[in-house]
Amino acid sequence: MSLSQDWNAELPRWLAEDALPLWSTAGVDSSTGTVWEALDHRGAPCAQMQRRLRVQVRQAYCLTQSEDPVHRDLALQLFRFAMDHGFDPESGNLAAQLAPDTCILTAPHDLYDLAFMLLAASALIRAGFDIAEDLARLEQELAKLKAPRGWYENAIHALPRRQNPHMHMFEVSLALLHATGEARFLAMAEEGLSLFREVFLQHDGQVLEYYDADWKPLAAPDQAIEPGHLAEWIYLIDHFEQISGQDSGVPLMTLFDAVLTQRDASGLLPDCAEPRSDSRRMWPQAELLKAGVAMRRRGVVLDPSASPEAVLERIWQDYMDTPVVGGWYDKRSREGALVSINMPASTFYHILVAFRFYLSGGTEI
Helix, strand or coil: CCCCCCHHHHHHHHHHHHHHHHHCCCCCCCCCEECCCCEEECCCCCCCCCCCCCHHHHHHHHHHCCCCHHHHHHHHHHHHHHHHHHEEECCCCCCCEECCHHHHHHHHCHHHHHHHHHHHHHHHHHCCCCCCCHHHHHHHHHHCCCCCCCCCCCCCCCCCCHHHHHHHHHHHHHHHHHHHHHHHHHHHHHHHHHHHHHEEECCCCCCCCCCCCCCCCCCCCCCECCCHHHHHHHHHHHHHHHCCCCCCCHHHHHHHHHHHHCCCCCCCCCCCCCCCCCCEEHHHHHHHHHHHHHHHCCCCCCCHCCCCCHHHHHHHHHHHCCCCCCCCCEECCCCCECCCEEEEEEEHHHHHHHHHHHHHHCCCC
């Protein structure tokens, strides 16, 4: 692909004809009816890898975006697996790690995992599936983690407190608001936005990752800045304003400038800006694309190097031009050398949402 070619034709073709067929066939473990954690760079399953329960429902979310009823049925099957087999029978906690045969290895009742259970539920509701009882149960499970502000990390209230799962809870609240119209999800979104403005966002426009029990940021070396998450917040706050009709009170251009300053010589984002990592995975580039699309829709005139088309071309050259049709390379070094040895299924969520958002011109919600 080059900038002269039509991304509005290529991206939907890649999703419908390459990616969704790959991940709904080779990506599925037919013996258990679940999805593999990853495929290798030849497209074969990494069958001996432990699995994360969240990957089952992230793939369910992706498959629900397809109009193909076969894909949507598979999405419901994955969600049902997570609901029916994903809670530890002894503790009642939601599982995190699964053995290759899908037996539960750990069940911390983690906020991040619950967020993706709820995100899949929102997509299934929008697709017309009746999962009201499942949503009610998931809300009850989430309530077990409610803290005076935000949520605890897991059932044992482990520290540090993390920005990332709260960002995904903000995402989930918007998805559930859009799917149901229920006011409680708007209130949840507003709480998440308050945390972002008053806790996560720093004066220099960066977002910190780790906090103590009272939401005070940790100091180095226990702190980190991941620019992919800041880019993701730009997309989500723009999303909030579109869905709610409210002004977020967040200076998104300041955030976008902060993201752009973290790019490396390739024009792409490192995994971590502080401490500086030597690697750049695929998913932060998908978030960079979403942020650029959102800013352009808002009327910002972007530097050509930060345009969505420029980012797409670099994504395609470094990550999407692979021997496996519908696959991707997951990680490269700062200099561009291939680092990853497989393609995690979890990355599909980032790619699919970014491509659909680009195709909508920034209005896909």
